[in-house]
Amino acid sequence: MDHRFDLIIIGGGAGAFAAAIKANEFQAKTLMINVGLPLGGTCVNVGCVPCKHLLAVGRYKYQAQHPSFSSVKIPQVQFDFARAIDEELQTVAELRQEKYADVLANLEHVTYLEARARFVSPHEVKASGQHFYGDRFVLAVGSTALPPPIPGIAEVGYFTHIEALRNKELPRRLLVIGAGPVALEFSQLFRHFGSDVMMLVRGDRLHKKTEPEISEALEEYLREEGIVIQKQTQMRRFRLERGEKIATVHSEGEERDLPFDELLIGTGKTANTEALGLEAAGVEMAENRAIRVNSWYQTSVPHIYAVGDAADLPKRLETTAGKEGTFATINVLGGVNRHKINYDLVPSVVFTYPAVADVGILDEQTGERGIRCHCGTVYFNKLPKSLIMKDTRGAIKMVAEHNTDRIVGIHLLAPYAEELINQAMYILRARMTIDDVIDSLTVFPTLSESIKYAALSFRTDIDRISCCI
Numbered sequence: 001m002d003h004r005f006d007l008i009i010i011g012g013g014a015g016a017f018a019a020a021i022k023a024n025e026f027q028a029k030t031l032m033i034n035v036g037l038p039l040g041g042t043c044v045n046v047g048c049v050p051c052k053h054l055l056a057v058g059r060y061k062y063q064a065q066h067p068s069f070s071s072v073k074i075p076q077v078q079f080d081f082a083r084a085i086d087e088e089l090q091t092v093a094e095l096r097q098e099k100y101a102d103v104l105a106n107l108e109h110v111t112y113l114e115a116r117a118r119f120v121s122p123h124e125v126k127a128s129g130q131h132f133y134g135d136r137f138v139l140a141v142g143s144t145a146l147p148p149p150i151p152g153i154a155e156v157g158y159f160t161h162i163e164a165l166r167n168k169e170l171p172r173r174l175l176v177i178g179a180g181p182v183a184l185e186f187s188q189l190f191r192h193f194g195s196d197v198m199m200l201v202r203g204d205r206l207h208k209k210t211e212p213e214i215s216e217a218l219e220e221y222l223r224e225e226g227i228v229i230q231k232q233t234q235m236r237r238f239r240l241e242r243g244e245k246i247a248t249v250h251s252e253g254e255e256r257d258l259p260f261d262e263l264l265i266g267t268g269k270t271a272n273t274e275a276l277g278l279e280a281a282g283v284e285m286a287e288n289r290a291i292r293v294n295s296w297y298q299t300s301v302p303h304i305y306a307v308g309d310a311a312d313l314p315k316r317l318e319t320t321a322g323k324e325g326t327f328a329t330i331n332v333l334g335g336v337n338r339h340k341i342n343y344d345l346v347p348s349v350v351f352t353y354p355a356v357a358d359v360g361i362l363d364e365q366t367g368e369r370g371i372r373c374h375c376g377t378v379y380f381n382k383l384p385k386s387l388i389m390k391d392t393r394g395a396i397k398m399v400a401e402h403n404t405d406r407i408v409g410i411h412l413l414a415p416y417a418e419e420l421i422n423q424a425m426y427i428l429r430a431r432m433t434i435d436d437v438i439d440s441l442t443v444f445p446t447l448s449e450s451i452k453y454a455a456l457s458f459r460t461d462i463d464r465i466s467c468c469i
């Protein structure tokens with residue numbers, strides 16, 4: 001193999017793949033080095049794809065057991081958990097082949113090497129015992145879920161998202177640590193499958209990255225489904241006692257023992273920078289070990305760029321990793337920093353049912369941005385579609401600039417909010433005002449009418465409007 005390349009990409013996930021596709025368009029001689037997760041990285045193998053597949057299976061099962069309509073009764077729903085995992089793994093294998101392996105095979109300027117890469121100098125990495133020279137680099141090495149340092153955690157054992165998506169035995173009592181997207185999605189997924197789920201939350205609310213009204217409503221719905229949520233709870237230690245796993249927690253001024261069968265870590269992830277030799281390249285890291293980059297994904301070393309979960313950037317998503325990979329490659333190969341993402345216009349979602357979906361600025365962020373705002377919140381028990389479907393769970397909060405009425409944030413809790421939020425993103429991107437939304441005609445009856453209802457709440461009393469708006 002040749003050892004000199006125009007571009008070396010380290011990683012094999014969303015960020016690296018987007019970079020490789022763009023580098024191929026530039027006809028740059030490119031080496032992509034990946035190891036750890038299979039081709040495709042987190043999203044397809046152990047993240048978005050398998051997780052969303054299982055959430056859909058769980059929702060289907062749960063809705064069959066809990067129909068919204070009194071006329072429907074399904075006497076016995078049969079469910080095979082091990083088979084659900086087999087089907088999930090099969091789906092992953094198919095997508096990995098079609099969306100990654102087949103795509104890579106068609107990138108004629110890109111060479112793929114399965115190996116761990118480590119910098120030995122600013123232009124050189126060592127992988128598979130060989131040295132490779134790169135004019136330029138894009139680092140897309142991702143992140144890993146690490147267990148919090150709680151005494152006894154290794155003794156009782158734990159699942160990260162990786163093991164939880166492969167294990168074929170349904171846990172009877174599942175303890176989940178965390179309150180963010182991974183903790184929430186896995187808690188509901190296992191609850192829908194039939195586990196007794198308890199979430200242990202350090203703070204006083206779930207999912208802090210949305211509006212308080214939304215996280216409060218989500219908490220209520222999860223509790224209604226039978227998930228036990230312990231807030232303001234500190235983990236003290238774990239132990240094995242006569243073969244039983246026990247967690248000791250501290251809440252409301254006292255310690256309590258909680259027996260459980262499996263523990264799932266749903267707290268944050270740490271950038272995979274430990275074995276990358278960044279010191280040898282002179283690349284600076286932030287305190288949390290993520291790679292420091294400027295708005296154009298350039299590190300402290302001008303010819304080295306970093307993207308995705310490993311970079312110190314505002315969002316850690318498949319979409320952002322991919323677009324950052326594309327933009328970083330255009331910037332680094334073009335020799336000019338021109339392309340960057342406006343993260344305020346990137347939607348993020350927690351794929352529970354109903355889902356939480358946010359785009360733009362939160363009410364609490366407007367002060368720090370120097371924006372004077374006003375907000376409108378509407379609950380879905382006012383929405384015709386929700387009333388028709390006999391499921392009125394949901395809420396929407398719209399944040400608008402006070403002087404101009406321009407909409408700067410839309411925050412949703414709704415069935416399939418992951419679909420509705422794309423519409424909200426276009427509203428923000430087009431810089432629409434409250435009245436632009438009110439004067440647009442949406443389909444009746446739809447859940448996406450909720451966006452229009454939120455806009456109307458600025459002008460009229462929602463409790464008194466008809467279906468014809």
Ligand SMILES: Cc1cc2nc3c(=O)[nH]c(=O)nc-3n(C[C@H](O)[C@H](O)[C@H](O)COP(=O)(O)OP(=O)(O)OC[C@H]3O[C@@H](n4cnc5c(N)ncnc54)[C@H](O)[C@@H]3O)c2cc1C
Nearest residue numbers: 011013014015035036037041042047117142308309317318
């Ligand atoms: C359970 C879960 C669900 C998620 N769901 C969603 C979702 O629905 N929507 C969404 O947008 N995002 C979702 N995400 C987030 C999304 O998956 C990630 O943000 C995205 O995949 C990160 O891509 P990446 O390219 O930065 O890293 P990765 O995809 O993790 O790829 C990094 C690759 O680099 C390899 N590597 C590391 N170090 C080295 C080295 N030294 N040499 C060679 N290779 C190395 C790693 O092993 C890995 O293969 C989810 C994440 C999780 C965990």
